[in-house]
Amino acid sequence: MTPTVENTASFAVPPTWLTGSCPQWCQSSHEESHTYPDRVHWSAEACVPMSAAPGDTAAPGRSLLDEYDPDEVRVYLTQHYRECGPRIEVGRTDEPVRIALTPAEANQLADALRFMVGLATAAVAGRPAAPAAGDGALVEITVGADGFLDPDVARKAVRSVAGDDRPAYVLVRGHLDRPGGYDVSAAAREIGSALWAARDIHVLASGPGAAAFGAAIRHHAEDERKFRAASE
Numbered sequence: 001m002t003p004t005v006e007n008t009a010s011f012a013v014p015p016t017w018l019t020g021s022c023p024q025w026c027q028s029s030h031e032e033s034h035t036y037p038d039r040v041h042w043s044a045e046a047c048v049p050m051s052a053a054p055g056d057t058a059a060p061g062r063s064l065l066d067e068y069d070p071d072e073v074r075v076y077l078t079q080h081y082r083e084c085g086p087r088i089e090v091g092r093t094d095e096p097v098r099i100a101l102t103p104a105e106a107n108q109l110a111d112a113l114r115f116m117v118g119l120a121t122a123a124v125a126g127r128p129a130a131p132a133a134g135d136g137a138l139v140e141i142t143v144g145a146d147g148f149l150d151p152d153v154a155r156k157a158v159r160s161v162a163g164d165d166r167p168a169y170v171l172v173r174g175h176l177d178r179p180g181g182y183d184v185s186a187a188a189r190e191i192g193s194a195l196w197a198a199r200d201i202h203v204l205a206s207g208p209g210a211a212a213f214g215a216a217i218r219h220h221a222e223d224e225r226k227f228r229a230a231s232e
């Protein structure tokens with residue numbers, strides 16, 4: 001099968017190393033002389049100017065004096081010719097920023113970006129920011145440096161979204177890896193159980209313990225969903 005690439009004459013005769021066809025999104029000009037690491041399918045790029053980027057940092061290889069040529073964030077697909085699927089990569093001007101996502105993860109990021117746009121837009125308009133701002137239910141949890149999570153604050157946050165069937169966003173700040181006054185795994189159980197109806201659960205957290213906390217929330221939501229389905 002002829003690779004579907006229009007922008008190169010080199011495809012009159014495909015390189016011998018390219019034994020399969022290109023993905024339909026590929027825009028690369030593959031050359032016979034390309035060595036193994038260069039045998040990569042690239043898509044076209046979507047570019048977004050970053051006019052809000054901090055003024056005191058320039059992308060690697062660029063000067064702060066390039067002020068009339070603002071940084072861009074670039075999004076594109078890439079796939080080595082021996083890989084089974086594409087990843088979505090994010091770049092900044094000419095440099096990759098080491099953000100590479102599967103299509104499912106990129107979808108989550110797109111949801112998270114859309115949700116944040118909702119929050120930001122609501123804040124600008126002076127309306128209460130959450131949970132009605134974005135297209136989702138928001139739970140905000142802050143865990144103290146001592147690992148302490150105020151149970152009343154946690155329960156109040158959880159109560160406001162219980163049974164909500166929109167996508168849920170759990171924003172966690174703080175220290176999830178330290179035992180504190182309120183057991184973090186108990187918090188995950190309460191939050192997860194309340195989010196049984198959520199269409200999708202996004203845990204926006206970082207740092208030690210964040211991944212396990214997110215996984216525990218999803219696990220408890222699934223348990224609660226099954227429990228409710230069984231008792232219907």
Ligand SMILES: [Zn+2]
Binds near residue numbers: 027028
């Ligand atoms: Zn290709």
